[in-house]
Structure formats: C-alpha cells, structure tokens
Amino acid sequence: MSDSFSFRVAATAGAARTGEISTPRGAIRTPAFMPVGTAGTVKGLYPEQVREAGSDILLGNTYHLMLRPGAERVARLGGLHRMMRWPRPILTDSGGFQVMSLAALRKMSEDGVTFRSHIDGSTHRLTPERSVEIQNLLGADIVMQLDECVRLPAPRAEQEKAMRLSLRWAERCRTAFGEPEGRALFGIVQGGDQRDLREESARALTQMDLKGYAIGGLAVGEPQETMLAMIEIVEPWLPKGKPRYLMGVGTPDDIVEAVRRGVDMFDCVMPTRAGRHGTAYTRFGKVNLRNARHVDDERPLDAASSCPAARDYSRAYLHHLTKSGEMLGQMLLSWANIAYYQELMAGLRAAIAAGDIDSHIARVKAGWLAGGDPID
Numbered sequence: 341m342s343d344s345f346s347f348r349v350a351a352t353a354g355a356a357r358t359g360e361i362s363t364p365r366g367a368i369r370t371p372a373f374m375p376v377g378t379a380g381t382v383k384g385l386y387p388e389q390v391r392e393a394g395s396d397i398l399l400g401n402t403y404h405l406m407l408r409p410g411a412e413r414v415a416r417l418g419g420l421h422r423m424m425r426w427p428r429p430i431l432t433d434s435g436g437f438q439v440m441s442l443a444a445l446r447k448m449s450e451d452g453v454t455f456r457s458h459i460d461g462s463t464h465r466l467t468p469e470r471s472v473e474i475q476n477l478l479g480a481d482i483v484m485q486l487d488e489c490v491r492l493p494a495p496r497a498e499q500e501k502a503m504r505l506s507l508r509w510a511e512r513c514r515t516a517f518g519e520p521e522g523r524a525l526f527g528i529v530q531g532g533d534q535r536d537l538r539e540e541s542a543r544a545l546t547q548m549d550l551k552g553y554a555i556g557g558l559a560v561g562e563p564q565e566t567m568l569a570m571i572e573i574v575e576p577w578l579p580k581g582k583p584r585y586l587m588g589v590g591t592p593d594d595i596v597e598a599v600r601r602g603v604d605m606f607d608c609v610m611p612t613r614a615g616r617h618g619t620a621y622t623r624f625g626k627v628n629l630r631n632a633r634h635v636d637d638e639r640p641l642d643a644a645s646s647c648p649a650a651r652d653y654s655r656a657y658l659h660h661l662t663k664s665g666e667m668l669g670q671m672l673l674s675w676a677n678i679a680y681y682q683e684l685m686a687g688l689r690a691a692i693a694a695g696d697i698d699s700h701i702a703r704v705k706a707g708w709l710a711g712g713d714p715i716d
Contacts, residue, residue, distance in 0.1 A: 345481075345524045345551055347583050353697040355575060355602035358689045361583055363481050364522040365421070366428045368396040370583065371599045371688050373681045374431060374607040379404045380414075380424045383612045384674035387426045393647060393675070394682030397429040397481075399607045402474050403438035406464070407457050411477040419479030431482035431607075432475045434513075434528075435466055437489045437556075437588065448488065450505070468512035472525075480523070484554065485513040487528040492562040499532030502557075503541050506530045514548055524551030526585060532557055533566050535573050542577035553578050554585040555603070559594070568597055575602045592621060592684055592708070596701045599688050611681050615674030618662040622650065622680055625708040629673065634659040647679030 347370075349359040361368040375382045375390055378401045382390050390398065400420055405411060417423050420430055439446055439455050446455045452467030471486040487506035490499055510527045517525040527545040531537030545553060555574055558567045571586065578584050585605035586598050595606055611621060620627040622642050627634075637655035645651045649672040661669025684704070691700030 343522055345522055347552070347581060349581065351693045351695075353692045353695045354600065356599050356688075356692045356697045357602060357604060358692040359604070361429075361604075363429045363524075365481055366396065368429055368605075369685075369689060370604040371595075371685055371692075372396055372605050373595065373685045374399045374605065375678050375681075376401070376607055376609045376612070377424065377426075377430075378609070379408070380420060382674075382678070384615065384671040385612070385678060387424060389675055390426075390678060391428065393679040394686060395428075395678070397431060398426055400430050400432045400478060400480065401438065402432050402435035402471060402478070402484075405432075405478060406435065406466075406474050407459055407462075411474040415477040415479070419477075421479055429481040430479070431585075431605075432478055432480035432484065433587070434471045434484040434486040435474070436471075436487045439466060440489050440491070448505075450508075452486070453488075468509040469516040472513050472516040476517075482552070483513075483517060483523065483525045485510045485525065485527050487530055487556055489530070489557050489560065490532055491560045492533055492557075492566075494532060496532075496534055496537075499530075499534055500537055503530040503532070503537050506556075507541060507544050510545060510548060510550075514550065526550060526552040526554050526583075528554045528556040528587070529574050529578075530557045531570075533562055533570065535569075538570050538573045539577060542574045546577060546579060550582075552583040552585060554587050554605075556587045558586065559589045559608075564594060564597070567594070568601060571598055571601045571603060592681070593705070595681075595684065596688065596704060599692075600697060600701060611677035612674040615672075615677045616670045618669070618673065619677075620650070620658070620673050620680075621677045623683070623704070623707045624710050627655070629655065629658045629662040629669070631659075641676055642680075645676070645679065645683070647676055649673070650676040650679060 346362045349357045351358050359370050374397050377398045454465050468486040475483040486509050488502040490502045527550045529541045531541045583604045586603045618630040634655040641650040691697045
C-alpha cells in the first residue's frame, strides 16, 4: 500500500474510465460511489455493513460536524476515522453547499461567509482557511476547497460572481492546505449552467495543479440534460491523470450517464434518504414499499443480491415495516439501497474494463423497466 496519494487509470471505454485512487488508508476503486456520513454516520447502517456492501470511501460533512460535536472535539477524540470506526478513506466536503441550503441569515464577503446555525441560531464564520482547518482537524483524506454554490436557475451575473469568488477561494485553500503526504485537496469547478464560465473555471483550476477536481453546483434544480451538458463542457479541460468528482449526484440514471462521460467519483444522500421513506433501488427499478401492491408479496427485493436486506426479507414484510413506521424497515431499505448502488458501480467498472460500457448501460436501463413500480 502506497504512503502517498495517487490515481491510476486502468482502462477506458470512450470517455468512461476505471482505475484506482491509492491512499495510505486504502485503495478506492473507480468509478466510486461514496455513501454520505453527514454527522459521522451513514444513517441506519453500521460501518461494517457499509464496507461489506462494497464501499471504499465515505463522505463526511464539514458544516454539520463543525456545529456538532465540533471539529476540535473530534480531533481530541482521535479524529473522525477513529470516532466512527471507519479506518478507510474519508472525503469531507467544504461546508459551502450546506451553508447555502441550511444556514439562516447567510452573509457573503470576499473573506468568507457568516451564518447562523440551523440547530441553535449561533453565529459562525467560515473562511477558506477555516474550512481547510476544520477538515484537517476531522482527519480527512480528501479535502474540498470552500466554494460558493448557486441554486439554478440563477442570473448569469450571480453565477459569474460565485465562480470567480470560488477560484479565489481555491487559491487560498491551496495555500492553507500545503502539501501533506498522503492527503489531497480537490478544487471545485463552478459556473452554473453557463458553458463559457464552466470552461473558464476548469482551465483556471487545472493551473493550480491540485490532486483532483470536482464539478460542483449541479443537481441543484437544473434538468438532467443541463447537468450532462456541463460535464461534457468540463471534461476535456480536466487532467486525464487526476480523479473527477461530480458532487451530490445522484440517481442511478444520473450516475451511469456521468460515468459514460468520464466522471470517477460520486456522492449522494439519496440511497439512505429514500430508504428512510420506504423506497428501494433495485436492478429491477425503484420499488415503493408503501404501495399496497406489496402487502402479500412473498418475493424479496432481489433474490440474487449479495445483500441480506435485499435477498432475505419479503416485500410483504418490508411493506409492513414501512407502513408501521418501524425503524427496522428504514434500516433494511437503506442497507439494500447502499448495496445496490455499490453493485451498480461494480458493474460499471467491469463493463469499462471489458470495453462494453454502452451496451452494459443499455442492459441496466432495460432492467430498471422490468419490475419496479411505475415512476410518478
């Protein structure tokens, strides 16, 4: 195992790539899906379940952890890895998206952002330097720059202002982060749905020679075709030998289409959030366990799944748990969904290695229409 951070592309199929990110805490197979551990836990799952499902890396949330229990406290307790009993790599986001979406009375300036906590109304200041400091205190293996994220649709002037501020903040984050061995700082391409702004952001960020590059500010209200168009604009400008991360995405269909276009890393709360609300993702499509059609259905979600939650419990039982509001139902569906997402990624990696990505995606999409509930 290497003591340094590196990325290797093993095979390509069109723009799609499969490879491996090497870190001191273990290898990350790409394309990779990172389950979201917002407050130091992937909701409803033990860390061992997350790993056994096939996860190589988790995402931790800077905003939530800085508010509770506090980054300095996490550091005193041995860091996030030790605290949550996850010895493998962790990526932490910068907190910028949550400040935009959750915090009250947000006030932006060149220096940073001041906001009030959604928990208790306390006032906090987040600058690029403080964001990096918090992520270092948490012990993140991959640190994200602080950026300003704009919800779409938005006026072009607002998108341009946020993109240029994010570039200046990226430089400050790079200075604050330095060059620690075995860890990485990723920059974030911004620019909303403006093609020229996206290209300008990508070109400027690559001049900073960071360890990886994320595409941010998507899955924030725009249609899928816009998201995919922005990926296609950005991809040629990102270095071939560094990982590409599409932040906060998404549905299985979003993921397969982004992989087809050359993205290596993903995160999203969707599999666990959907599980808590009675929805399962399977190779047969989405299954709404609240639906009365499942009340007497003795079939499991997927008899061929490697995940016990999907393989060993009947749809009738999962329906009963969901309708009864039982915690076990939420846990089982979250587990099944994380396992399905990891099975999806494993299939994509194998298909790229075999040079079969387009026909594989066609088969996956055909499967989704085979046995799921009608999509509302």
